Amino acid sequence: MTTSLRDWQLSCIGTALEHFTSTPHFFCQATPGAGKTRMAAELASRLLEQDRIDLVLCFAPSCQVVEGFRSTFAAVLGRRLDGQIGAVGAAFTYQAMEYRDEGFWQLLDDYRVLVVFDEIHHCAGHDPLLSNAWGQQILHRIQDRAAFTLALSGTPWRSDDRAIALARYSSPEGYLICDYRYGLKEAIADGVCRSPRIVLLDNQKVTLTEELEAESTVRLFPSIAKLLGESPVTYEELLRHDEVINQLLGLGCNKLNELRLIKPDAAGLVVATDIEHAQQIAQALDARGEGCRIVTNKTPDAQQVINEFRHSACRWIVAVGMISEGTDIPRLQVCCYLSRIRTELHYRQVLGRVLRRIGEPDDQAWLFMLAESTLQGLAERIADDLPDDLAVLNEVQMPAPTSGSKIGWNGAAGNIDSLHGSVGSGVEQATGAGATNIISLGGLAAEPSYQVSFSQHYRQQLLACF
16 A cells, blocks of 8 residues: 555554553544554554564454455555455454354464454443453453454444443543544544534424314424424434425535535435435435435445445435444545434444545535434534543443343443533524425324424524534
């Protein structure tokens, strides 16, 4: 690979090589889009050159990320990472760890192996009894047998508050200790990442009509947050509202048109809630004359679809359960967030898909979403790379085991409460819209049905983080 290393990558590699003289475990937090995979490959190259390792093993949360590791390491090392004869090592998903036999793990005893863990926050636990399945594999199979380990994460915390495998925490405070940190603010200043512009779409007059048999009641709400907080309407129902979809896509398409005047191959990502929702969004894009691809966890040859989009001229890709973590499509510069998931970890990983900068003209990334209270809280604190209330190890009570049960958990993502903070400047802008749109959100017999309609009085709030 001929491209030069970034300053942070050189600094991190130097720190890791020095660190490895006294301890075998190194934890690096670098903002999504900073180039962690390239740094890891170059570190492996140095260790091979210094005759400190014989082999490299890499583990990642998804097949797409594994493919990225294989190609990047092969380009840097000049040797394959496919596990075949003549390869310098292999790369697997975390799920695949459970299916490796004893002969495979014997490699850690017979050779000096560097083990790289991407997005290590997926692996929970210091104690085998409080670990998830992937964390247990690391503790049992790798922790005390690898010559060196390199743990990488852009969002080093978990929704279930459990400890991250191989991580260290301060005592008694319980703060995560990173051996190297490279934050979004530094990445933007260095020209490594784009500066995020987050636009929250709201409406000043939302009408809710409730019909029960022959009776009908009408209520007005001054904002989407008020509607969600004081009515039976759910956030997910709004995400499926044709008017909401069209408004957010309209903002995204207009911004993409502007960006393509400067960078002709710029593209947009829409994060959908499920496959049916993705098809609804694709139809809306098609009605606008916008070309798009759909990729979901059910798409045959999903990796091929992503690879083809990466190098095509297609303007939009609509994703469900894909392209949210570790997937590298540098031409993505606009994102419409229509996912029902409202956790800080998922939100930041999605934002990271449009932050990777590849040249001088593309210095901004744009994310459009509804002005829902939890999401607004997440947006307002995006400048805080390691939020104090998240990257903290809290005491977790061991559950009493029940008869015939196994102890061990996979991390589950759930909604978090709205969190408050402030970054940069908030700018509000009124936006006109077309005719009011109405959709039914209920309809079961003997139960009220709800209809939501939006006025033409939309407003946008722009959060400029840096």
